[in-house]
Amino acid sequence: xxxxxxxxxxxxxxxxxxxxxxxxxxxxxxxxxxxxxxxxxxxxxxxxxxxxxxxxxxxxxxxxxxxxxxxxxxxxxxxxxxxxxxxxxxxxxxxxxxxxxxxxxxxxxxxxxxxxxxxxxxxxxxxxxxxxxxxxxxxxxxxxxxxxxxxxxxxxxxxxxxxxxxxxxxxxxxxxxxxxxxxxxxxxxxxxxxxxxxxxxxxxxxxxxxxxxxxxxxxxxxxxxxxxxxxxxxxxxxxxxxxxxxxxxxxxxxxxxxxxxxxxxxxxxxxxxxxxxxxxxxxxxxxxxxxxxxxxxxxxxxxxxxxxxxxxxxxxxxxxxxxxxxxxxxxxxxxxxxxxxxxxxxxxxxxxxxxxxxxxxxxxxxxxxxxxxxxxxxxxxxxxxxxxxxxxxxxxxxxxxxxxxxxxxxxxxxxxxxxxxxxxxxxxxxxxxxxxxxxxxxxxxxxxxxxxxxxxxxxxxxxxxxxxxxxxxxxxxxxxxxxxxxxxx
Amino acid sequence: xxxxxxxxxxxxxxxxxxxxxxxxxxxxxxxxxxxxxxxxxxxxxxxxxxxxxxxxxxxxxxxxxxxxxxxxxxxxxxxxxxxxxxxxxxxxxxxxxxxxxxxxxxxxxxxxxxxxxxxxxxxxxxxxxxxxxxxxxxxxxxxxxxxxxxxxxxxxxxxxxxxxxxxxxxxxxxxxxxxxxxxxxxxxxxxxxxxxxxxxxxxxxxxxxxxxxxxxxxxxxxxxxxxxxxxxxxxxxxxxxxxxxxxxxxxxxxxxxxxxxxxxxxxxxxxxxxxxxxxxxxxxxxxxxxxxxxxxxxxxxxxxxxxxxxxxxxxxxxxxxxxxxxxxxxxxxxxxxxxxxxxxxxxxxxxxxxxxxxxxxxxxxxxxxxxxxxxxxxxxxxxxxxxxxxxxxxxxxxxxxxxxxxxxxxxxxxxxxxxxxxxxxxxxxxxxx
Numbered sequence: 001x002x003x004x005x006x007x008x009x010x011x012x013x014x015x016x017x018x019x020x021x022x023x024x025x026x027x028x029x030x031x032x033x034x035x036x037x038x039x040x041x042x043x044x045x046x047x048x049x050x051x052x053x054x055x056x057x058x059x060x061x062x063x064x065x066x067x068x069x070x071x072x073x074x075x076x077x078x079x080x081x082x083x084x085x086x087x088x089x090x091x092x093x094x095x096x097x098x099x100x101x102x103x104x105x106x107x108x109x110x111x112x113x114x115x116x117x118x119x120x121x122x123x124x125x126x127x128x129x130x131x132x133x134x135x136x137x138x139x140x141x142x143x144x145x146x147x148x149x150x151x152x153x154x155x156x157x158x159x160x161x162x163x164x165x166x167x168x169x170x171x172x173x174x175x176x177x178x179x180x181x182x183x184x185x186x187x188x189x190x191x192x193x194x195x196x197x198x199x200x201x202x203x204x205x206x207x208x209x210x211x212x213x214x215x216x217x218x219x220x221x222x223x224x225x226x227x228x229x230x231x232x233x234x235x236x237x238x239x240x241x242x243x244x245x246x247x248x249x250x251x252x253x254x255x256x257x258x259x260x261x262x263x264x265x266x267x268x269x270x271x272x273x274x275x276x277x278x279x280x281x282x283x284x285x286x287x288x289x290x291x292x293x294x295x296x297x298x299x300x301x302x303x304x305x306x307x308x309x310x311x312x313x314x315x316x317x318x319x320x321x322x323x324x325x326x327x328x329x330x331x332x333x334x335x336x337x338x339x340x341x342x343x344x345x346x347x348x349x350x351x352x353x354x355x356x357x358x359x360x361x362x363x364x365x366x367x368x369x370x371x372x373x374x375x376x377x378x379x380x381x382x383x384x385x386x387x388x389x390x391x392x393x394x395x396x397x398x399x400x401x402x403x404x405x406x407x408x409x410x411x412x413x414x415x416x417x418x419x420x421x422x423x424x425x426x427x428x429x430x431x432x433x434x435x436x437x438x439x440x441x442x443x444x445x446x447x448x449x450x451x452x453x454x455x456x457x458x459x460x461x462x463x464x465x466x467x468x469x470x471x472x473x474x475x476x477x478x479x480x481x482x483x484x485x486x487x488x489x
Numbered sequence: 490x491x492x493x494x495x496x497x498x499x500x501x502x503x504x505x506x507x508x509x510x511x512x513x514x515x516x517x518x519x520x521x522x523x524x525x526x527x528x529x530x531x532x533x534x535x536x537x538x539x540x541x542x543x544x545x546x547x548x549x550x551x552x553x554x555x556x557x558x559x560x561x562x563x564x565x566x567x568x569x570x571x572x573x574x575x576x577x578x579x580x581x582x583x584x585x586x587x588x589x590x591x592x593x594x595x596x597x598x599x600x601x602x603x604x605x606x607x608x609x610x611x612x613x614x615x616x617x618x619x620x621x622x623x624x625x626x627x628x629x630x631x632x633x634x635x636x637x638x639x640x641x642x643x644x645x646x647x648x649x650x651x652x653x654x655x656x657x658x659x660x661x662x663x664x665x666x667x668x669x670x671x672x673x674x675x676x677x678x679x680x681x682x683x684x685x686x687x688x689x690x691x692x693x694x695x696x697x698x699x700x701x702x703x704x705x706x707x708x709x710x711x712x713x714x715x716x717x718x719x720x721x722x723x724x725x726x727x728x729x730x731x732x733x734x735x736x737x738x739x740x741x742x743x744x745x746x747x748x749x750x751x752x753x754x755x756x757x758x759x760x761x762x763x764x765x766x767x768x769x770x771x772x773x774x775x776x777x778x779x780x781x782x783x784x785x786x787x788x789x790x791x792x793x794x795x796x797x798x799x800x801x802x803x804x805x806x807x808x809x810x811x812x813x814x815x816x817x818x819x820x821x822x823x824x825x826x827x828x829x830x831x832x833x834x835x836x837x838x839x840x841x842x843x844x845x846x847x848x849x850x851x852x853x854x855x856x857x858x859x860x861x862x863x864x865x866x867x868x869x870x871x872x873x874x875x876x877x878x879x880x881x882x883x884x885x886x887x888x889x890x891x892x893x894x895x896x897x898x899x900x901x902x903x904x905x906x907x908x909x910x911x912x913x914x915x916x917x918x919x920x921x922x
Contacts, residue, residue, distance in 0.1 A: 156698040176641060177664075177672050184675035186700050193642025193664070282687075291789075331543045364686035366605050366785065377688035 019084035021127070023119050025135050025213065030089045036233060039093060043241055046090035049074065050111035057114055058356055060406065063121060071118050096228055097241035099221040104242055109214050116210055120203045128202070139205055142171040142196060150189065150196065157189035158198050169199035178208045259305045261314055267304075269389075270419075271439035273412055273432045274373045275358060276300050278385075282369035287322025292362055292370040294333075296353055298340050303352035303433035308341045354431045355409050374399070374408040391418050495809030495830040501541065503831045504565045504804065510868045511834060512561070512802060513878050518554035519885055521571075523661075524892045533593075535572030535579040537797050538564055547572075547797075548579040567806045570797035574666075592795035594667055597643075597660040597676065600798065601629045604654065605785040611722050611730070616807075618654050618825060621721040626656050627820055628713050629784035632706045633658060634817060636680060640702060645888050647881075648815040650828055652805025656815065657798060661888065663895075670792055677791040682706070682783045690736055693779040695772040707775055710782045718781050734777055801881070804831050813877035814884065829873035837872040 034042075052074050060067040091112070098108035123131065132138075147154070147166055154171065155161050179195040182188035182204050189196045197205060229235050259267070268280040279297040283289050289297065294315075301311060315337055316329045324333070338344045355372065364371040373382055379400055386396045395418040402411035413429045420442055427438050522531045536549040551557040561569075573592035575582070582590045603622060607614050612621040630648055637643045637660060647659040668676070682703065685692045695703065718724050725731050790796055803812050809830035815823055869878055 153701045156704075157700045157702075177668070180671055180675040184678040186679050186702060189701060190640035190679075191642075192639070328543070331545075362789070363684065364688075365684070365787070366608060366686055368686040371686070373688065376686065378685075378690055381688050381690070 019081055019088070021131060021134060022080065022084060023116070023123065023127075023131055024084075024088065025210065026088070026091050026217075027135075027213070029092050030085075032089075034089065038089075039234075040237060042086055042090040043093040043097070043237070045086070046094055047241060050094075050108070050115065053111045053114045053118070054107075054356075058359065058409070062114065063117070068118065068122070094241065095218060095221050096225065096234075097238045099218040099225060100242065105215070105218050108218070109211060112214060113207055113211055117203055117207055120206060132202075132206070137206065137209060139172045139174060139202070142173050147171055150191070153189050153191075154196060154198065157187070157196075158201065159187060160200065161198050165198065165200075171199070172197045172202060172205060174205055174208075179204050181207070256305050256307050259310075261310055264301075264314070267436075270443065271436050273435040274385075274415055275371065275412075276432055276436075277389075278373055279369050283318055287318050287320075288324070290368055290370075291336075292364065292368050294336065295340070295350075296358060296370040298337060299350055299352040300432050300436075302340060302350075304436050308338065308343065311337050311341070352431070352433050355412070355429065358432070359408055372408055372412075374403050374411040379403060386415075389419070391415070495832045497806060497809070499832060500567060500804070500806060500809075501565070503835050504567070505562065506835050506838070507804065507831055508558075508562045508565065510838060510864070511872065511874060513869060513874075513881065514554055514558050515866075516878065516881055516885060517802065518557065520661075520881075520888075523663075524889065526892065527574075529578075530574055533575045533578055535575060535592075535795075535797070536800075537570040537572060538566035539568035539570075540564060540566055548582050550579040550581075552578075567804070569800040569803040571800045572797040573795045595794050595796070597665040597668055597673055598791060598796070598798050599633060599658040599660075599677075599680075600651075600655065600787055600790040601626060601633075601657075601784055602651075602655040602787065605787070609781045611724070616654050620824070620826075621717075623825060624713055624717040624721065625782060625784075627823070628709060628717075628782050630656060630658075630815070630817070630820060631709045632784055633680060635705060635709070636702060639705075640679075641676065644891065645884070647801065647884050648817065649801045649812050650810070650815055650823075650825060651799060652803075652810040652812045652828075653808050657812075659798075659801070668794075670794055673794070674788060674792040677786055677788040680784070681786060681788065682779055683785050691776070691780075693776040693783065695776055695779075699772075703779075706783060707778070710778050714778050714782060718778070722781075724781065734781075811874065811877070813874075814880040816876075816880045829877075834869075834872040834874050838868060840871070 053071070056062075056067055056070055060070065094108065098104040120128065120131070142150075151163060151166050154166055155163065173194050173196055176183050176190055176193055176195045179188060179197060182195060182197065182201065183190065188201070188204075229238065264280070265284075268277045272280065276297060279289065279293050282293065283297070298311065298315070301314070306314065312334060315333060316326065319329050319333060320326055335344060340350050342350065358370075359372045359375045362370070364376055373385070377385070382403065383396055383400060386399060387393075391399070395414070399411045399414050399418075402408075402414060409429045412435070413425045416425050416429070416435060416439065417423065420439065422442070425438070427434065429435060518531065521534055532550060532552050534550060535547065536551075537545065537547045538549055539545050549560070551560060572579075573595040576589065576591045576593055577585045603610075603613075603618050603625065604615055606622070606625055610622045610625070612619050634646060634648070637646060637658070643660050643662045643665055645661040647661060649657045649659065651657055679702070683692045723730065724734055790798065799812060801812050801814060804810070805812065809832055810825075810828045811831060811834070813828055869875055
């Protein structure tokens with residue numbers, strides 16, 4: 001994407017043409033001048049929106065009533081034109097910040113897609129068709145005869161489809177590769193490699209298009225990025241934006257070697273989140289863990305401060321008690337431990353998994369002990385386990401309620417509160433290592449009061465800059481906001 | 490006896506013989522070259538070898554069939570895995586600028602492992618298998634083969650016995666090899682019905698409406714269920730095992746009718762199910778059948794483009810069995826215990842040869858180069874490996890025919906395209922004037 005040499009100012013009459021639809025495919029970059037302040041504010045607001053989309057995606061079923069209502073509430077009421085203009089500009093700004101690495105791109109595409117899906121589903125049917133026309137999206141439809149012959153199968157595979165709907169509305173036929181979300185959840189009829197998509201699910205095909213275009217665009221943006229980054233005004237802002245998303249990832253090891261192996265058993269009961277406690281117990285009992293478990297637990301241990309030597313000793317001593325002899329361990333498993341610490345292969349220093357990652361990716365199957373117990377265990381078994389760990393019946397019920405509502409991280413937070421005997425955890429849980437750190441902080445004598453004093457001092461010092469932002473101060477505000485976005489507490 | 494007693498200690502002696510005289514190199518090369526349509530497809534393919542003493546080497550690649558043969562005969566791998574086709578020759582991956590060496594294509598693969606069924610089989614556990622639980626593999630193959638062909642439109646599937654306790658499927662269609670990670674994972678998820686680990690008791694949950702794929706799969710399971718589960722696995726044979734079956738549902742929702750006998754029939758008619766909640770209960774018999782029989786895939790094996798999987802025709806070091814292709818036309822009679830071991834086929838090789846064989850030897854003396862290959866072809870034909878290589882041959886033939894069909898179609902299209910281009914150029918030049 002190139003920031004254009006010629007910069008046209010928007011004139012009154014063309015206002016209506018430019019933003020005549022509330023939704024767009026972001027095919028054309030904005031061509032106007034904006035101030036640095038607008039640049040910053042637009043970007044931050046969109047980032048906040050995308051983070052909200054992300055959080056809602058974990059705590060609610062996507063596209064459920066609850067999800068839609070909550071997302072509605074987040075989107076503020078300003079003039080329609082302004083909204084659309086902001087949407088256009090902020091999207092492109094964030095492209096600059098999020099095109100640089102595979103991880104950033106993947107995150108950005110995922111949230112933008114979820115946002116787009118929510119907004120597309122919100123449109124009236126007529127506006128949906130308008131959108132398709134405007135963007136030249138034509139999809140292959142199924143003939144009336146074929147529809148008739150497949151009618152029963154279509155009804156049995158697609159949600160909310162009836163005989164009349166099949167007759168009256170179009171059914172689209174696309175290669176299954178273009179409807180992966182529907183294939184993955186088995187919500188579509190497949191025949192000979194094609195997915196048969198009823199009209200009301202057309203959003204899936206549109207989304208696929210959206211993803212492909214955005215992915216290509218980000219790749220192109222990355223190539224033109226050096227030119228943009230050379231602008232000193234923009235460079236610090238862009239790099240802060242992309243770090244805001246990543247936040248604390250516990251990849252930089254603090255306290256290396258401060259934990260001794262003998263402490264781990266005790267720590268697992270006191271300061272480990274339930275998932276890690278579960279993995280540790282399984283490891284001690286079976287003297288083995290499968291790959292998924294080794295990764296999740298091994299990286300967690302790295303995050304709490306185990307050194308590579310300690311980790312090797314820990315895993316070897318446990319596996320050797322089982323069916324693996326020391327030689328086999330050194331040949332087969334030691335490699336993967338070293339790999340976790342970035343000492344093998346492409347030497348990536350792997351980061352411990354966040355709650356989001358544990359909950360959403362790689363669900364456990366037979367013989368696995370990884371995953372999030374609040375998400376992946378049967379409620380009955382979870383209840384038993386909590387009882388075994390001496391959680392009170394009322395506490396257990398509270399946790400189970402949260403699990404029912406799919407608030408897995410909140411359930412874990414509640415578990416923290418109950419096991420540490422505090423009313424309020426005082427933090428918003430999104431990482432197992434965060435659980436550990438907070439637990440250790442609590443157990444070693446009280447919260448950090450210093451931070452609260454700092455905050456109040458800061459707000460006293462800058463009342464003037466809030467009322468009339470000059471460029472330097474507005475940058476300060478911007479950076480503060482970014483700071484807040486990255487520090488969940 | 491089809492399993493000449495196999496002793497892993499003999500492997501160092503048997504393997505060289507196997508690689509010199511029995512391994513079907515020309516078919517193997519033919520397979521992995523895929524008709525030479527893509528340049529360097531074979532050259533950029535990663536192989537990994539496990540050598541003696543568990544030494545594992547990755548990023549092996551070869552430029553020709555001859556080089557593959559020579560290297561395998563030299564290194565004598567105990568295990569051979571096939572990986573992806575990369576952007577560059579894997580053996581030179583260190584010389585490539587970091588980030589540019591990437592896995593581009595690979596067959597879509599599935600790995601069904603009997604240990605994943607341990608919670609539902611009573612006859613064996615872990616690495617053991619027997620004729621009673623082998624039916625699970627038959628069911629798995631039928632269900633997945635149908636779905637991959639009819640739902641996903643794939644045509645070229647190679648099913649292979651892993652050599653010990655499972656089967657692999659290699660989907661070799663062009664479209665399959667080009668699938669992205671997301672697509673592979675979506676296909677694997679679509680095919681997954683049994684979900685949950687140690688912590689999940691009820692692993693299959695069905696709700697209305699039932700997708701046609703599930704119905705197809707159920708009809709396969711139902712065909713085998715009576716014999717497999719009720720008779721062979723005897724899942725209703727004792728109160729304890731019935732309890733286990735029905736543990737999937739909360740206790741207060743089932744009870745036994747008075748005076749019911751020990752042998753229960755397929756539809757659990759002696760068990761009354763109180764289904765007073767909206768959720769579940771109406772399909773519990775289907776769910777139980779699926780939980781006991783439906784294929785359990787490891788999604789991670791299918792997801793990765795660069796995932797390495799055991800190669801067909803490699804030897805399983807623990808059992809000595811060759812990883813042979815399975816003929817789906819004879820699926821119901823396939824017996825893993827009849828699959829030849831390396832010791833058996835090496836022994837068969839040593840048997841005295843017929844007269845025609847000696848004539849062929851004379852011809853060979855005249856042309857040394859082809860002699861090696863011809864001899865090898867004659868050699869495996871004299872062993873139990875022959876019928877499996879035939880299955881492989883048929884598979885390769887089908888792919889070759891299909892490629893030919895594609896090429897004819899494409900050349901028809903290209904002609905049309907070039908005519909169009911000429912028109913365009915003419916129009917443009919006319920305009921310029």
